[in-house]
Amino acid sequence: MTWQPATRYPDPAVQALDPRFAKYMIFSAAIERIATGMRWAEGPVWFGDQRCLLWSDIPNNRVMRWDEQGGNVTVFRQPSNFANGHTRDRQGRLLSCEHGSRSVTRTEYDGRVTVILDKFDGKRLNSPNDIVVKSDDSIWFTDPPFGILGHYEGHKAEPELPTNIYRVDGKTGRATVVASGVNRPNGLCFSPDEKRLYVVESGAVPPHIRVFDVSDGGDQLFNDRVFYRCKDGERPDGFRCDADGNLWAGWGMGEGNDGVRVFAPDGTPIGHITLPERCANLCFGGVARNRLFMTASQSVYSLYVNAQGAQAPLPASA
Numbered sequence: 001m002t003w004q005p006a007t008r009y010p011d012p013a014v015q016a017l018d019p020r021f022a023k024y025m026i027f028s029a030a031i032e033r034i035a036t037g038m039r040w041a042e043g044p045v046w047f048g049d050q051r052c053l054l055w056s057d058i059p060n061n062r063v064m065r066w067d068e069q070g071g072n073v074t075v076f077r078q079p080s081n082f083a084n085g086h087t088r089d090r091q092g093r094l095l096s097c098e099h100g101s102r103s104v105t106r107t108e109y110d111g112r113v114t115v116i117l118d119k120f121d122g123k124r125l126n127s128p129n130d131i132v133v134k135s136d137d138s139i140w141f142t143d144p145p146f147g148i149l150g151h152y153e154g155h156k157a158e159p160e161l162p163t164n165i166y167r168v169d170g171k172t173g174r175a176t177v178v179a180s181g182v183n184r185p186n187g188l189c190f191s192p193d194e195k196r197l198y199v200v201e202s203g204a205v206p207p208h209i210r211v212f213d214v215s216d217g218g219d220q221l222f223n224d225r226v227f228y229r230c231k232d233g234e235r236p237d238g239f240r241c242d243a244d245g246n247l248w249a250g251w252g253m254g255e256g257n258d259g260v261r262v263f264a265p266d267g268t269p270i271g272h273i274t275l276p277e278r279c280a281n282l283c284f285g286g287v288a289r290n291r292l293f294m295t296a297s298q299s300v301y302s303l304y305v306n307a308q309g310a311q312a313p314l315p316a317s318a
Helices: 019-024
Strands: 014-016 032-036 041-047 052-057 062-067 073-077 083-088 094-098 103-107 113-117 131-133 139-142 165-168 175-179 185-190 196-201 208-214 221-229 235-241 247-252 259-263 269-274 281-285 291-296 299-304
Touching: 014 019, 019 269, 032 062, 041 094, 041 291, 041 299, 052 083, 052 281, 052 291, 083 131, 094 131, 113 165, 131 185, 139 185, 175 221, 185 235, 185 247, 196 235, 235 281, 247 281, 247 291, 259 291
Parallel strands: 041 083, 041 281
Antiparallel strands: 014 269, 032 299, 041 052, 052 062, 062 073, 083 094, 094 103, 103 113, 131 139, 139 165, 165 175, 185 196, 196 208, 208 221, 235 247, 247 259, 259 269, 281 291, 291 299
């Protein structure tokens, strides 16, 4: 695995597949590798108030931290219960999907860790994978079996529940199943207006990205359909939307496919960012939310783009 930064602009690794992507490319911005040495990097989350990035190194059972101003990489938490996906709630607290504890947790302001959910109907969750928070404070997460398939990214165990997608009410803490028919659900994210929920179905053959409409009440899904059906050698993972509603997806597998694939809201692939490693997940950050951070196998990469990460709308009562 060799990687060298671009020696000329524009970076040839940033490619427009459709004219619509051109406006998101910055002529003098190149891909940077900001950290390496992980076993499997996942779950990036940006902390703008601290100007730092956190991400999981799952097999090493740790969460890492990169400081934007100094470029220092340190261990944020170890052990991490084989944490995978992360996000922040509306109060700025860290939410984490933990394979080892088979739970979703919240890190309080004083550092204490609170379990949000580890069982449903009296049965243990599988291995929560990726997580998002809606503007009404509800927590949505996927629960495939990846963390209990062996002892590399968790602890081997038999699943007790189907591979559901869950919603935890932000006021009552009540958990409900919002989708039960997705085979090994993986990455998920809302569209900027929260009227759509995108979900990767990793267990489908071939894998594909599904999209659901969100009910007016914001707590149910309907009109399930395929947003993008993968071709040979294509495998999506985690993703995020930008403010224009484009979907930026971690992508693989194999040379030429590894990196980030960008989709317009109509499902058309419009751009690709080529990396030398398979990209598992990504997020937007930086002072202006225009810096794309990509966790890719053993490394973390960044790229300034002429797009901003989507921000959840203010709740209706605001």
